[in-house]
Amino acid sequence: MSKRILIALSFVALTAFAEGDTQWILQQSTLTYHVSHPLHQTEGVSHAAKGKGVCHAGQCEFLIAVPVKSFDSGDSNRDLHMIQVTRGAEFPLVTVRTRLPESDAAASTINADLEIQFAGQTAHYKQVPFKVEKQGGETHITGTIPATLSDFKIDPPSLLTMPVKNDVPVRVDMTWRPQ
Amino acid sequence: MLKNWICRGSSAIPSVLTFWLLVQFAPFLMAQAASTGVLRGSVTDTSGRAVADAVVTAANINTQQTQKVTTGADGAYRFELPPGNYRVNFEAPGFKPIEIPSVTVGGTEATVLDGKLEVDQEVKGNPASIQQDNLPNAPSSSSTAPSLSDLGISPEQTQGNAREQALLDKRTHMLKIHQRMGLITTIPLIATVAISFNAGGKNTSSASRDLHAALGGLTGDLYGITAYYAIRAPRVPGTKKRGPIKFHEAMAWIHGPGMILTPILGIMAFDQKNKGEKVHGIASAHNPVAIVTAGAFGAALLSVSVKF
Numbered sequence: 233m234s235k236r237i238l239i240a241l242s243f244v245a246l247t248a249f250a251e252g253d254t255q256w257i258l259q260q261s262t263l264t265y266h267v268s269h270p271l272h273q274t275e276g277v278s279h280a281a282k283g284k285g286v287c288h289a290g291q292c293e294f295l296i297a298v299p300v301k302s303f304d305s306g307d308s309n310r311d312l313h314m315i316q317v318t319r320g321a322e323f324p325l326v327t328v329r330t331r332l333p334e335s336d337a338a339a340s341t342i343n344a345d346l347e348i349q350f351a352g353q354t355a356h357y358k359q360v361p362f363k364v365e366k367q368g369g370e371t372h373i374t375g376t377i378p379a380t381l382s383d384f385k386i387d388p389p390s391l392l393t394m395p396v397k398n399d400v401p402v403r404v405d406m407t408w409r410p411q
Numbered sequence: 412m413l414k415n416w417i418c419r420g421s422s423a424i425p426s427v428l429t430f431w432l433l434v435q436f437a438p439f440l441m442a443q444a445a446s447t448g449v450l451r452g453s454v455t456d457t458s459g460r461a462v463a464d465a466v467v468t469a470a471n472i473n474t475q476q477t478q479k480v481t482t483g484a485d486g487a488y489r490f491e492l493p494p495g496n497y498r499v500n501f502e503a504p505g506f507k508p509i510e511i512p513s514v515t516v517g518g519t520e521a522t523v524l525d526g527k528l529e530v531d532q533e534v535k536g537n538p539a540s541i542q543q544d545n546l547p548n549a550p551s552s553s554s555t556a557p558s559l560s561d562l563g564i565s566p567e568q569t570q571g572n573a574r575e576q577a578l579l580d581k582r583t584h585m586l587k588i589h590q591r592m593g594l595i596t597t598i599p600l601i602a603t604v605a606i607s608f609n610a611g612g613k614n615t616s617s618a619s620r621d622l623h624a625a626l627g628g629l630t631g632d633l634y635g636i637t638a639y640y641a642i643r644a645p646r647v648p649g650t651k652k653r654g655p656i657k658f659h660e661a662m663a664w665i666h667g668p669g670m671i672l673t674p675i676l677g678i679m680a681f682d683q684k685n686k687g688e689k690v691h692g693i694a695s696a697h698n699p700v701a702i703v704t705a706g707a708f709g710a711a712l713l714s715v716s717v718k719f
Contacts (some may be wrong), residue, residue, distance in 0.1 A: 271716055308653040309656035393590070
């Protein structure tokens with residue numbers, strides 16, 4: 233009899249644990265934007281993103297934020313120009329929000345709907361594919377966000393009167409760990 | 412007589428040409444400064460809390476052209492508009508919309524207009540959660556969605572700095588003119604160097620020398636304008652210089668003094684030639700100094716144009 237009670241209690245405890253909130257913390261990240269100019273191919277890299285995911289009732293809400301000023305293209309003049317055109321002093325953060333089913337953590341690819349706030353504008357990207365790899369207790373996510381300057385009403389920066397292309401894809405490489 | 416006037420007045424030719432060029436470019440330079448105005452501000456509720464995703468609409472009263480922007484997480488918004496009078500509306504789910512009938516946007520200074528929204532009592536529920544539900548990827552419940560403070564980001568870090576943005580805007584504006592003027596300067600610079608072969612040899616005519624001097628003077632004047640916009644462009648505090656801009660600026664320490672020295676030596680050489688003398692003394696350095704100057708100018712231009 234006591235065995236049955238123990239099993240029943242264990243089941244209740246496990247169920248309660250499964251339904252409880254779990255959290256994900258962004259451990260490390262590399263975000264890289266790519267800019268095409270007739271004379272240059274430029275990349276700006278940031279490792280300064282912070283992120284958190286909270287899972288509740290099978291759904292996980294993620295928020296990632298990265299300072300605009302943290303992107304480094306290897307040229308301080310270009311970086312200042314990018315901060316200016318993206319209104320980086322007025323809107324110092326890029327934020328990305330998404331909601332994913334908790335079960336996606338076990339998948340090898342996920343398609344995320346992203347809401348990105350940048351340069352005082354909000355843009356939505358539907359079904360952006362990301363590759364998911366499990367490495368020990370960590371989850372490694374890679375993919376590319378097909379961002380464009382016009383999505384955020386940014387005038388293309390120019391060099392020698394020639395503007396850059398509208399497409400500014402952002403490569404995402406993130407490592408998350410559950411907390 | 413005309414020839415004498417040209418000879419005596421050859422030093423005036425560059426100034427005349429420069430004046431003509433300035434007249435030509437003045438509207439362009441002024442248009443750079445006055446073609447658009449800025450309307451910006453923030454949207455808050457009555458308690459002063461920022462309202463994100465509020466829609467701000469600016470309609471030009473004369474042309475009826477309308478633009479919309481959405482406020483960011485900090486409630487801030489910004490328009491770049493042609494100067495004029497605008498009717499501005501602020502709307503956000505759960506709040507009463509407000510309309511400002513007329514706001515004047517100028518071409519020089521940013522117009523700041525803040526919107527304070529009152530909660531619409533007819534809409535049940537918390538305005539914040541109503542806003543969230545309208546977003547396609549919005550968290551299912553505001554209690555579980557992580558916030559910026561959960562990431563360790565303080566409210567100060569999310570605050571925009573309008574003064575710094577204005578500084579960056581001015582810097583970019585001046586450097587754009589610097590770039591364009593630098594490109595324009597290249598044309599008479601190349602022409603001056605090309606014509607120098609007919610100006611300094613044994614069998615040269617005074618006309619070739621005059622043309623060389625005129626183009627050299629024009630180059631010097633345009634260079635001065637180019638340099639002015641680089642020197643006067645505001646510096647951004649706390650920025651450490653990295654990359655090709657360091658080489659670009661290092662070259663300025665060569666072509667800058669060179670652009671002063673070259674015409675001085677050129678005038679000396681010009682006078683000696685006009686007297687029928689062979690160019691001698693320090694004036695004979697005009698040619699090599701000019702070549703080094705032009706080379707440094709070209710290298711400076713290439714360093715920011717082509718990725719090596």
